[in-house]
Amino acid sequence: MIPILLLALIAGCQTQSAPPTPTTAAPNTGGTVPAQTPIDVTLALNWFPEAEHGGFYAALVHGYFAEEGLNVTIRGGGPKVPVIADVASGTVAFGVDNADKLLLGRVQQADVVAVMAPIQDSPRCIMVHKSEGIASLKDLAGRKPFTLAMNTGQPFAQFLMKHVNLADVQITSYPGNVAQFLLEPKYGQQAYNFSEPFVAEQQGGDPVCLMLSELGFNTYTSLLITRGELIEQQPELVAKMTRASIRGWKKYLAEPDETNKHIHEQNTQMGLDVLTFGVGVLKPLCLPKDFAEERLGSMTAERWQSLASQMTEIGSLPPDSVRPEAAFTLKFVTAE
Known part of the structure; x- marks a missing residue:
């Protein structure tokens, strides 16, 4: 059982009051999709739909999930939505959360692993x-x-x-x-x-x-996370989800307008003006100077080790309580 402590890991950080938590299923894009029955997948967000989730919504809106044979439902989050616990327990297959929250979950024995980091520098x-x-x-x-x-x-x-x-x-x-x-x-x-x-x-x-x-405190943000068990048992599913998400983020950073309209429909408190502002601010965080677009989604062991050391220094993590190298995998990013 995932400890109750995990329910407190998600803390509100945006300015809006809580709208109804939306769920969004893949639209009919009219494109070519695999003949086999699509695999139903839920992606749980850590907050209400906004620009920090834009690439995942772009993969939905532009049919990239569907092209991979996935019928993805994006579940909106909020201040007390336990994404880490829900992913670790298998309630949802995938989630979106930040690196510090993932390490806090792993120290509580939550089987959660980051497979892709769209935002390199923390906002x-x-x-x-x-x-x-x-x-x-x-x-x-x-x-x-x-x-x-x-x-x-x-x-x-x-x-x-x-x-x-x-x-x-x-x-x-x-x-x-x-x-x-x-x-x-x-x-x-x-x-x-x-x-x-x-x-x-x-x-x-x-x-x-x-x-x-x-x-110096620079956590990976809006990570795509899943269970270690799912990586072992269904690696192709994880590969499909990661591949489509990376395509989605590239599309969102280049052409966000259609996706922003969809996000606004899911969360009307996010106006198109703030979403346009948001993606403009996010782009250099996703693609910092000298960081090639082809590397979008990648992570480094050094960054994870640095974060674990900092969290140990401030008392968030007991010494030697987590192995940073086990908190993420590059298997699916490099395969993209």
């Missing part, structure tokens, strides 16, 4: 006001008065508190929206740089993003 940031002249996360040290809203139970927040002296900063819980940010100049909050800053700016704010990756 996680602390959003502050430009008028305050805060140029880096290190500038938060000794700042008083100042309020920082974030979920202190998350590894990124623990890493920040470990590496920046926030003794003079008042830390409060993350509110899930930008309302307080707009009211208080001496206020910062956790955010994803493709979402909350756009909302804040549209409402007259002056947001600046201080990236956690620049402090």
